[in-house]
Amino acid sequence: MFRVSREIDFCYGHRLLNYQGKCRHLHGHNGKLVVTLEAPSLNDRGMVLDFGDIKNVLARWIDKNLDHRMILSCDDPAVPVLKELGEPLFLMDSNPTAENIAKLIFDFASQQGFPVVEVRFWDSPRCCATYGPG
Numbered sequence: 001m002f003r004v005s006r007e008i009d010f011c012y013g014h015r016l017l018n019y020q021g022k023c024r025h026l027h028g029h030n031g032k033l034v035v036t037l038e039a040p041s042l043n044d045r046g047m048v049l050d051f052g053d054i055k056n057v058l059a060r061w062i063d064k065n066l067d068h069r070m071i072l073s074c075d076d077p078a079v080p081v082l083k084e085l086g087e088p089l090f091l092m093d094s095n096p097t098a099e100n101i102a103k104l105i106f107d108f109a110s111q112q113g114f115p116v117v118e119v120r121f122w123d124s125p126r127c128c129a130t131y132g133p134g
């Protein structure tokens with residue numbers, strides 16, 4: 001089995017609902033993720049997938065939709081206020097935890113047809129959440 005991984009960085013803001021720690025208030029993170037793709041054989045160029053394709057599709061989507069945005073639950077009462085102020089938002093059906101952001105990115109990569117097996121997402125240098133089907 002062959003595996004390739006690519007690292008992608010982005011900055012985002014969020015806050016968590018139903019949570020008592022520091023992340024209950026609006027604040028920002030320097031996020032980092034590593035997406036891993038797997039294939040039993042290589043394509044005719046000798047690759048699982050061109051690193052450039054991962055950049056062009058996944059990194060571009062993250063840059064456009066998540067980078068320097070507030071990632072919030074659609075139930076968050078701050079949403080109407082921030083919308084009114086014209087702040088850039090990305091709304092999720094779930095609480096915007098590191099776990100759910102890892103799953104969000106995994107699901108997008110999977111929908112693009114990438115043979116993704118894992119997304120590891122760091123919301124800070126020492127804290128990592130991983131999502132994968134296994």
Ligand SMILES: [Zn+2]
Nearest residue numbers: 014023027029
């Ligand atoms: Zn946080």
